[in-house]
Each structure stands twice: as structure tokens, then as C-alpha cells.
Amino acid sequence: MKCLLGGKRYGQVKAMKGLSDMGLGSDDSSQMATQAYVFMLVTIKDSWKLPLAYFFIDSIKADMKANLIKIALEKCNKIGVQIRTVTFDGCKSNIATMKNLGCELDDLQNLKTDLKHPSAEYNVVVCLDACHMLKLMRNTFESKKVIHTTGEKSIRWQYLSELYNLQEENCLHLANKLSHRHVHFKNQIMNVKLATQLLSRSVAKAIDFCNKTLNIPAFRESENTIEFIEKLNDLFDILIARSLDDYGFKHPMNKANSQKILSLLSQMNSCGVGLRRW
Structure with a gap:
């Protein structure tokens, strides 16, 4: 980092x-x-x-980063510390570094997400930081305004803007935390909480309420955007799952919930491969 x-x-x-x-x-x-x-x-x-x-x-440079990572893995192994994952943000130099270490993260159809430990008999998994990747998704969404998925489905930023404007004009919140800081985030672009609260299930449900219950014209045909935000929210919960006391997708994977989690991961993989901005 x-x-x-x-x-x-x-x-x-x-x-x-x-x-x-x-x-x-x-x-x-x-x-x-x-x-x-x-x-x-x-x-x-x-x-x-x-x-x-x-x-x-x-x-x-990427080759220097790769050498430093190898040295760190070797030194940790020497004192008995087992490094199981290497986590990093999504900048291009980090992706190039992982390629130098034998990984492949650019080709979504042929991903290779582990590297050979330089001094131990096991592989180390590489992982893009979930918080940073969610911020990048938010940034891309806001910048392009419209993103298309497989099947010509369109995901539109305008529904988030319309929800913010509606709540501001009426001085109310439809059970979400959406504010000026969430929609106009450029001055706080590194704030993870703003991204998670924007692309959240509560915001998706508020848009759905405006569309189906209030029948507001500005929210018509927002179903694809609602579905995408909900799935992003669930995917983020899966990726940050840690505590056994949490519920839903925030609960770590086990035999009871593995099928549900793997199903969502498969859906998001198909969706991610098909994303484009035109």
C-alpha cells in the first residue's frame, strides 16, 4: 500500500x-x-x-516491487510466519507487479490469482483490496454515468442523483444516509464509508420505492440499476466477511451458506466480464 x-x-x-x-x-x-x-x-x-x-x-517499478515482495515473504518464512495472502489496491503498477510474480489479473477469462512462495512449499493467494475496488467502481460509475452489462442492460448514475435531489427538496430521507458528500465525493474520494453507503442496499431500496410505490417518472426503468447496486452491496459484504457473529453475506463462508455465496460470485463474475461503458 x-x-x-x-x-x-x-x-x-x-x-x-x-x-x-x-x-x-x-x-x-x-x-x-x-x-x-x-x-x-x-x-x-x-x-x-x-x-x-x-x-x-x-x-x-513493478520489477522492484516484485523483488521486495519476495524478500518480505522469505524473511517472514524464516522466522516461522506463514503469509497466506498478499492484498493490494488496484493501481496499474500493482497489477504489473503481480504479473512479474506469475499471476494474471488482466485477462478475466484466464485469471491466475496465486504465486509460488519463494522459500516455502505452498502458494500465496493475491487479492485486490475490496474497499479500494469499491471506490474505483463508484468513481467509474459517476464518471461514465451509464454502464452496460451483458444482455444490453443499462446501469444509470442519474437514479442516485435523482434520489439525492428528491430527498433534499423534501427534507427527508427514505431510510438511507445519502447526502451531498456521497454524490459529490471528489473532495473526499478516499473515504471508504461514502462509497459503501452510496452503493448500499438501503439506497437501492429507496430507488425501488420511488419507482414502484411512489411512481415517480424520474425513476422509471431503474430495475437494472437497483439490482446492480444490491449485488455490489452483497459482494462487498462477502469480501469483508470476518466475524462469525455477523449474518447474511457478512457471515464467513461455511457449508450452510456456501451455495448461496458461490451463486452470487458466479453471477457477479459473469456481470463483471460483460461490463462496458458504451
Whole structure:
């Protein structure tokens, strides 16, 4: 993952400045660092996480990222830590890095989502971060306004805008959290909560209510958009499932719910392969 150098403290911005450092013992770099490339160790069965390594960079190529990942896997294995998954956001350089490690994430028909551990006898699964991918989906939806799926079904951003306008004009909310920040999110584009609350089942149900119960003309033919938002909501719940106390799609997969979850994953896979913006 990446994070900017700097932050806020006591109301003032405190900037950190320094040269790029890849930890190779050389201090003759003249390139000013603008980011920190960070490895974070996160446990599967517990609730702690630990910074594993960080490198001050201005930019970093995919082959260098791949080498650093291999080193991290080897060092963890050496002290008895088993790394089962590598999770990252969806930027192009990360996809290229995974290709260098033997994965294939560009060809949706021939996905290869694991890599050979460099010093252990098992494969490591690679996983795009669900929160970041939902934000990218929201950003694409807002930018293109209309997305088409298999079967010429159209998904339209206008229904989200119409719902926001309706609620603002009437000073009410149809059991959802939709606000100006959710529809006009560019100043808070990294805020995950805004994306999850926008592409949520409560928003889908509100659009459906406006269409079928209130019979508002602006919401006619919104069925495909409603279905898509609901499925995105359920898919996100599956991908972040963690606690055994949760219910529905938020409950981790087991024998009782596996068929239902696998069915939705299959539907979303078919839908995702067919998405286009024209």
C-alpha cells in the first residue's frame, strides 16, 4: 500500500522531507521522496496488524516491487510466519507487479490469482483490496454515468442523483444516509464509508420505492440499476466477511451458506466480464 509523507498535528501540517531510500545501504540518491511504500502484516485469526517494512520513494517499478515482495515473504518464512495472502489496491503498477510474480489479473477469462512462495512449499493467494475496488467502481460509475452489462442492460448514475435531489427538496430521507458528500465525493474520494453507503442496499431500496410505490417518472426503468447496486452491496459484504457473529453475506463462508455465496460470485463474475461503458 502507499501513503503520503506528512500529516496533521495540532491543527498544523507537519511535512517530512527526505531522499529516496530503498534500504540497499546507499545514501547517494538525489531523488526527493514523495511517498512511502509500506508492507503491513495483518493476522487472519486475530485482530492485530504490524508494519513490516517501509521504503521512502518517488516512484518504483513493478520489477522492484516484485523483488521486495519476495524478500518480505522469505524473511517472514524464516522466522516461522506463514503469509497466506498478499492484498493490494488496484493501481496499474500493482497489477504489473503481480504479473512479474506469475499471476494474471488482466485477462478475466484466464485469471491466475496465486504465486509460488519463494522459500516455502505452498502458494500465496493475491487479492485486490475490496474497499479500494469499491471506490474505483463508484468513481467509474459517476464518471461514465451509464454502464452496460451483458444482455444490453443499462446501469444509470442519474437514479442516485435523482434520489439525492428528491430527498433534499423534501427534507427527508427514505431510510438511507445519502447526502451531498456521497454524490459529490471528489473532495473526499478516499473515504471508504461514502462509497459503501452510496452503493448500499438501503439506497437501492429507496430507488425501488420511488419507482414502484411512489411512481415517480424520474425513476422509471431503474430495475437494472437497483439490482446492480444490491449485488455490489452483497459482494462487498462477502469480501469483508470476518466475524462469525455477523449474518447474511457478512457471515464467513461455511457449508450452510456456501451455495448461496458461490451463486452470487458466479453471477457477479459473469456481470463483471460483460461490463462496458458504451
